[in-house]
Amino acid sequence: MIASIEIRTRGQGLYEITDRVEAVVAQAGIDSGLCTILIQHTSASLTIQENADPSARRDLERWLARLVPEDDPLFTHRAEGPDDMPSHVKAALTSTTLSIPIAGGRLALGAWQGIFLWEHRRQGRPRTCVIHLGA
Amino acid sequence: MIASIEIRTRGQGLYEITDRVEAVVAQAGIDSGLCTILIQHTSASLTIQENADPSARRDLERWLARLVPEDDPLFTHRAEGPDDMPSHVKAALTSTTLSIPIAGGRLALGAWQGIFLWEHRRQGRPRTCVIHLGA
Amino acid sequence: MIASIEIRTRGQGLYEITDRVEAVVAQAGIDSGLCTILIQHTSASLTIQENADPSARRDLERWLARLVPEDDPLFTHRAEGPDDMPSHVKAALTSTTLSIPIAGGRLALGAWQGIFLWEHRRQGRPRTCVIHLGA
Numbered sequence: 389m390i391a392s393i394e395i396r397t398r399g400q401g402l403y404e405i406t407d408r409v410e411a412v413v414a415q416a417g418i419d420s421g422l423c424t425i426l427i428q429h430t431s432a433s434l435t436i437q438e439n440a441d442p443s444a445r446r447d448l449e450r451w452l453a454r455l456v457p458e459d460d461p462l463f464t465h466r467a468e469g470p471d472d473m474p475s476h477v478k479a480a481l482t483s484t485t486l487s488i489p490i491a492g493g494r495l496a497l498g499a500w501q502g503i504f505l506w507e508h509r510r511q512g513r514p515r516t517c518v519i520h521l522g523a
Numbered sequence: 524m525i526a527s528i529e530i531r532t533r534g535q536g537l538y539e540i541t542d543r544v545e546a547v548v549a550q551a552g553i554d555s556g557l558c559t560i561l562i563q564h565t566s567a568s569l570t571i572q573e574n575a576d577p578s579a580r581r582d583l584e585r586w587l588a589r590l591v592p593e594d595d596p597l598f599t600h601r602a603e604g605p606d607d608m609p610s611h612v613k614a615a616l617t618s619t620t621l622s623i624p625i626a627g628g629r630l631a632l633g634a635w636q637g638i639f640l641w642e643h644r645r646q647g648r649p650r651t652c653v654i655h656l657g658a
Numbered sequence: 659m660i661a662s663i664e665i666r667t668r669g670q671g672l673y674e675i676t677d678r679v680e681a682v683v684a685q686a687g688i689d690s691g692l693c694t695i696l697i698q699h700t701s702a703s704l705t706i707q708e709n710a711d712p713s714a715r716r717d718l719e720r721w722l723a724r725l726v727p728e729d730d731p732l733f734t735h736r737a738e739g740p741d742d743m744p745s746h747v748k749a750a751l752t753s754t755t756l757s758i759p760i761a762g763g764r765l766a767l768g769a770w771q772g773i774f775l776w777e778h779r780r781q782g783r784p785r786t787c788v789i790h791l792g793a
Binding site for chain 2: 690691692694705706707708711713714716717718720721722724751752753756757758759760761766767768769770771792793
């Protein structure tokens with residue numbers, strides 16, 4: 389089964405989408421199977437990270453922003469602004485697709501794991517994830 | 524269903540393989556499902572990136588080459604030359620497997636997304652990707 | 659089919675789990691299909707790397723430890739010690755889920771590929787991977 393969800397971001401940052409994905413799994417009524425998520429963009433990405441302490445996500449964002457700064461003279465691809473090319477690099481270093489087993493009708497994530505959409509562009513925008521559910 | 528494709532690279536760089544994977548999906552006649560790709564190497568990798576403006580890919584390659592330079596004195600694994608160990612690091616930072624939903628008989632990629640094989644070795648060689656297609 | 663395996667780590671490093679995963683595939687008696695692995699932690703991760711020469715894995719570990727050092731003043735998330743936040747960054751840069759085709763009753767890995775659990779915390783602990791096997 390294929391579904392898709394839209395997430396409207398409000399600028400750079402990690403947006404938890406675990407509940408959105410769980411809702412798709414629940415609606416499909418799948419007890420045991422596999423849930424695969426693809427984000428249909430190359431300037432935003434996916435990651436599974438700690439969803440308890442927000443300081444972990446803040447540090448992660450700041451660390452990656454420092455590794456891939458906007459004012460890098462190496463970048464020539466600047467058509468959409470200085471945050472364009474860093475977004476592609478950050479996406480390449482994280483994930484575009486994730487596959488999560490489903491057990492007992494729920495995503496089999498660890499106790500502290502959440503699924504996050506990582507917006508790398510300064511300006512928020514609607515982002516689409518395609519979800520495949522299989523047996 | 525399992526298939527495999529061989530891509531002959533001509534040195535370092537990003538090689539788009541979207542059409543090759545689409546051809547496998549089309550031949551299998553799958554309307555809705557999941558396509559998983561594994562690259563059977565540890566000195567080349569996979570990534571989903573922008574397939575419109577080639578400057579984005581060029582910047583991405585140059586950025587990663589600068590992050591993981593060949594002449595790093597940290598590297599002791601040099602049996603196959605100075606580009607050997609950087610290749611493994613680059614592969615670990617990108618992807619070895621990707622899973623892409625299939626909808627309407629086609630890969631459900633975003634409008635600007637392409638699947639790329641990323642050759643990290645200086646010398647081109649034949650590379651094999653194994654493809655699994657499921658319902 | 660869903661299974662889970664526990665791996666007891668003994669501190670930072672790459673632990674090969676290929677045999678453990680192969681055993682789950684063999685026990686399930688699946689000839690052709692897909693094996694997906696999720697590690698249920700955010701301070702350890704998964705990677706497919708060379709399993710022949712141990713110097714490649716040692717260099718990879720040392721390279722990532724240098725990229726993400728413990729004493730980085732940027733990190734504020736230190737509740738569990740100085741190795742806590744670097745662990746989350748390292749996990750984000752590598753993989754939390756991997757999907758590997760199964761052919762002829764075995765994982766369709768390349769000749770030199772192995773699946774590794776990457777422990778990023780100084781102190782070893784039990785780690786759980788959930789495995790989904792599909793047709």
